[in-house]
Amino acid sequence: MEKLSIIKIGGNIIEDETSLNNFLKLFSILEGNKILVHGGGKRATHIASKLGIESKMVNGRRITDAATLEVITMVYGGLVNKNVVAKLQALNIDAIGLTGADINSITSDKRPVKEIDFGFVGDVKKIANHSINKLIQANFTPVFCAITHDGKGQLLNTNADTITSQVAVGMSEIYDTSIYYCFELNGVLQDFNDKESVIQNINSEKYQALLNEGIIADGMIPKLDNCFDALNNGVSKVHIGNTAMLTKENNNFTTITL
Amino acid sequence: MEKLSIIKIGGNIIEDETSLNNFLKLFSILEGNKILVHGGGKRATHIASKLGIESKMVNGRRITDAATLEVITMVYGGLVNKNVVAKLQALNIDAIGLTGADINSITSDKRPVKEIDFGFVGDVKKIANHSINKLIQANFTPVFCAITHDGKGQLLNTNADTITSQVAVGMSEIYDTSIYYCFELNGVLQDFNDKESVIQNINSEKYQALLNEGIIADGMIPKLDNCFDALNNGVSKVHIGNTAMLTKENNNFTTITL
Numbered sequence: 001m002e003k004l005s006i007i008k009i010g011g012n013i014i015e016d017e018t019s020l021n022n023f024l025k026l027f028s029i030l031e032g033n034k035i036l037v038h039g040g041g042k043r044a045t046h047i048a049s050k051l052g053i054e055s056k057m058v059n060g061r062r063i064t065d066a067a068t069l070e071v072i073t074m075v076y077g078g079l080v081n082k083n084v085v086a087k088l089q090a091l092n093i094d095a096i097g098l099t100g101a102d103i104n105s106i107t108s109d110k111r112p113v114k115e116i117d118f119g120f121v122g123d124v125k126k127i128a129n130h131s132i133n134k135l136i137q138a139n140f141t142p143v144f145c146a147i148t149h150d151g152k153g154q155l156l157n158t159n160a161d162t163i164t165s166q167v168a169v170g171m172s173e174i175y176d177t178s179i180y181y182c183f184e185l186n187g188v189l190q191d192f193n194d195k196e197s198v199i200q201n202i203n204s205e206k207y208q209a210l211l212n213e214g215i216i217a218d219g220m221i222p223k224l225d226n227c228f229d230a231l232n233n234g235v236s237k238v239h240i241g242n243t244a245m246l247t248k249e250n251n252n253f254t255t256i257t258l
Numbered sequence: 259m260e261k262l263s264i265i266k267i268g269g270n271i272i273e274d275e276t277s278l279n280n281f282l283k284l285f286s287i288l289e290g291n292k293i294l295v296h297g298g299g300k301r302a303t304h305i306a307s308k309l310g311i312e313s314k315m316v317n318g319r320r321i322t323d324a325a326t327l328e329v330i331t332m333v334y335g336g337l338v339n340k341n342v343v344a345k346l347q348a349l350n351i352d353a354i355g356l357t358g359a360d361i362n363s364i365t366s367d368k369r370p371v372k373e374i375d376f377g378f379v380g381d382v383k384k385i386a387n388h389s390i391n392k393l394i395q396a397n398f399t400p401v402f403c404a405i406t407h408d409g410k411g412q413l414l415n416t417n418a419d420t421i422t423s424q425v426a427v428g429m430s431e432i433y434d435t436s437i438y439y440c441f442e443l444n445g446v447l448q449d450f451n452d453k454e455s456v457i458q459n460i461n462s463e464k465y466q467a468l469l470n471e472g473i474i475a476d477g478m479i480p481k482l483d484n485c486f487d488a489l490n491n492g493v494s495k496v497h498i499g500n501t502a503m504l505t506k507e508n509n510n511f512t513t514i515t516l
């Protein structure tokens with residue numbers, strides 16, 4: 001099986017021009033088939049507030065009403081995505097920017113209303129892996145933003161981490177697929193106060209031990225659960241660390257396997 | 259040679275939900291290979307003004323400063339383009355939204371500063387017709403917005419009519435290519451006060467006569483010149499009329515040939 005790398009970057013990289021340019025340079029020289037997934041971060045909140053749209057949060061999660069979805073479509077799907085594509089073209093990567101609506105690549109269901117109505121938020125249902133593969137086979141590099149659609153004409157806001165793992169799971173039917181989650185830390189840390197204390201390898205057994213010891217806690221638990229979910233569904237490896245993990249010289253990041 | 263139709267719609271259709279839905283239904287049932295090109299219209303001006311960005315016009319043409327380019331990228335590349343793609347997917351058209359940066363499809367040069375500095379406006383230089391054809395061959399339907407790039411990382415605002423004719427010229431190396439310019443009138447009119455007085459066929463000779471008689475004047479002259487330019491560079495036919503010209507029942511529109 002040929003290899004495929006799926007790299008996810010978040011708001012901390014997107015929002016800083018220098019970080020973004022540095023990352024894109026690393027991404028451009030990464031060998032083999034690759035897909036980029038980006039979040040949008042605070043830029044949407046910033047533009048929404050300029051447009052007089054209040055960002056509604058419930059338990060730390062954004063409620064996507066119609067006006068907020070418009071802003072997300074503008075900022076993630078337009079401003080961020082197309083600038084990333086243009087920058088990649090300048091680095092000789094034949095990038096193509098996508099939402100889940102494009103080539104029907106990611107279909108989702110609008111999240112059902114229970115205690116909270118999240119609004120126009122989608123939970124991923126189906127990845128059109130063979131359609132995405134047509135782009136890869138044509139030597140194009142897909143760049144996904146965090147927007148999906150319901151197949152009935154409605155765009156939906158969708159978590160970029162979830163898009164990454166679901167696209168990876170879908171593509172793992174065709175490729176030996178690895179995920180790289182780039183974030184601000186060097187990896188999963190043994191000691192949160194020591195940024196260098198990276199746990200380089202985690203498997204299911206080790207994960208259980210780290211949970212028991214309380215070393216992995218709070219916000220890291222859903223992140224790691226999401227990683228194991230991807231691994232249990234066909235993804236080969238998940239890497240977590242800062243963008244330098246894309247360079248061959250650096251091996252101080254976390255690799256997660258089953 | 260296989261046939262390819264390139265359909266352009268402007269602000270009057272984009273801005274009205276009902277018109278847009280009606281048009282997209284017609285577009286979806288149009289037989290054969292097809293490409294859609296859309297303008298953005300007043301929505302960008304409206305959002306720019308909400309964001310406190312003044313729209314600067316010189317001789318009726320918009321000056322695209324950095325802030326305006328951001329709005330155009332958000333509105334044309336994000337909001338309008340992605341909603342059109344999602345709507346087409348609901349009509350079973352496997353659409354893919356593109357700027358000229360995506361798959362390096364349309365490269366342009368930033369317009370040189372002479373009497374007027376138009377800002378981030380691009381004049382089309384090169385159409386990557388074989389890359390665009392890879393999408394068509396994969397059964398995807400390209401949907402272009404009016405944004406190109408310079409290949410060095412800079413997005414550029416570009417006239418949608420020009421994009422249409424230049425893409426058509428590029429694709430005419432591979433396909434028997436026709437253009438459909440949809441606008442608010444039924445076609446080129448013999449008498450501007452009689453909306454039914456459509457001139458159904460115009461060729462070079464007839465065009466010259468219409469110019470001499472003063473029947474084609476003002477804003478129609480650059481439009482028609484643009485059509486003949488496309489025809490002189492390989493495009494087979496150019497049709498001008500309202501969206502109903504896409505239906506087989508209607509033949510009351512203008513067809514332009516050499």
